[in-house]
Amino acid sequence: MRPARGILLIVLAVTVFSVMSAFVKAAGRVPAGEAVFFRSACALPIILIWLAMRGDLRHGLHTQNYRGHIYRSVAGTLAMGLGFAGLKFLPLPEVTALRFITPIMIVIFAAILLGERIRMVRLAAVLAGLVGVLIILWPRFDAGFAGAGQRELIGAGMVLASAGFAAFAQIAIKRMAGVEKTAAIVFFFSMTSMVLSLFSLPFGWVWPVGMEWFYLIGAGVVGGIGQILLTSSYRFSDAGTLAPFTYVSMIWSLLIGYFAFGEVPTWAMLAGAALIILSGVAIVLRERQLGIARTATRNVTKPR
Template sequence: MSPNLVGALLMMASMACFVVSDAVLKLTGGAVPLFQLLFLRGLISCVLILVTKGRLGALHFDIARRDWVLIMIRAVTEAMIAYFFLTALFNMPLANLTAILQCVPLTVTLASSIFLREAVGWRRMVAIAVGFVGVLMIVKPGADGFNVWSLYAVIAMLGVTFRDLITRKLSPSVPSMTVTLVTALTVLIAAGLASLTEPWVAVDPAVGLLIAASAVLVLGGYFFSIHVMRIGDVSFIAPFRYTGLVWALLLGFVFFGEWPGWMTLTGAGIVVGTGIFTLYRERKLAGG
């Protein structure tokens, strides 16, 4: 297989792992309180990262003070994202939530222009504006389809945007796995403290298996996403991230009987289309 084909398969595998992980957590059906759930998944993730040290990527802590500050800001942001994302996940269709998250390439491009002073041409600005129209079609503000969980999804999407901006500011020498471990530990500690405010429940073996599977799938998604950046042409591979929406539609229908209405599907199509165009323009300009 060509490097581009291998890269595309790795990207699709990464997106499949992340979306299946979300679906697996949703299958727990709220049997475990949210903060206890976050704590248990975080604990398993941390153990797996330490056990697989060196296999998923370099792991060391000889990092400049500036980068440590950025890593901690990013980790705290991730804890906030986890709360809003999982709350939305348990209360709205998987495909709707995933579709809203597909807006991240657009919001990162816009935020980079505003806060990092990166040049963004008029074509990409128009694409961003059109993409936001697609998001409005998904969340349906002012209509019966809008609720607080849609707002939670949007907050999670904005959190991911801020997290990605922070990530861009990290020095290239900072190991990705170190950032992942610190993030997982921060979410673990935050969830553990928050879980003290609510009673813990006994975890059924089946639910425990789902939580463990989610942790493994998240690390699988991260593993594939690391390797996808090391092979093939990024401009060819990047659009395959939107296959996550296909997975969300299929899993939502098969396991939860969810199928979005025509307005949500149209909005998702607009978001994906404008996102692909934005990625194309960025790669074209980067290539000169």
């Protein structure tokens, strides 16, 4: 394990993902489904080249769990599409902050779907994260359910749904862990999301013009690079060590939102985001502590 290299890679990954989100937001006229297509199609050649360089192109794409890949890919595609749609209604930092609720939803869904127990520490973290979401959304409720306020609430609902589907995707990956190779998970997701995005074609794709081509192709290229960096980071460090560094994306979202789109963060958004981040870090640290305890128990009870 080389944790320093893993941390560097995860920081680079969330940085380029922030740039990807900015590109999608900049191509505001382009529908979310079309943006998903460009994100997946333009990332696929980069991923294939990366797999070939690793020697995983032939053996890494073999799978015996097509159903698991379908569940993960459908959930991941919906998460991506709804997240892209939310960018058209809300400021970039607010979208990023609301997406941070994904680890909290993973805890909730894991309890429902996998029967995992939620003890006091994680329960408190979940409740704190939900309070953070309410703090962020409270000004939207005050704005009312008409006009701009309605649009913003719709956007917030899309982003929260995106976080929910992302949690489902992570649980599906967790079920496939140790059975399916990472290369297969990455490839099948990119391929499936590209195909699924075509179903949105009848709902009004547009022909990109001018800089929109650059934004859409750029989103795919940097998205593919980010996926490779993210996957590679876990080769050098464990998920518990890397997870807190994913919140660096909040800093980039604030900077990009302010300088590129003139989005000034509100105190409610900053306070809610801080609470969600703290609750997410608490969940990650607790999961890591429980993992160490389970490993120690297995080592003690292991027959010699």
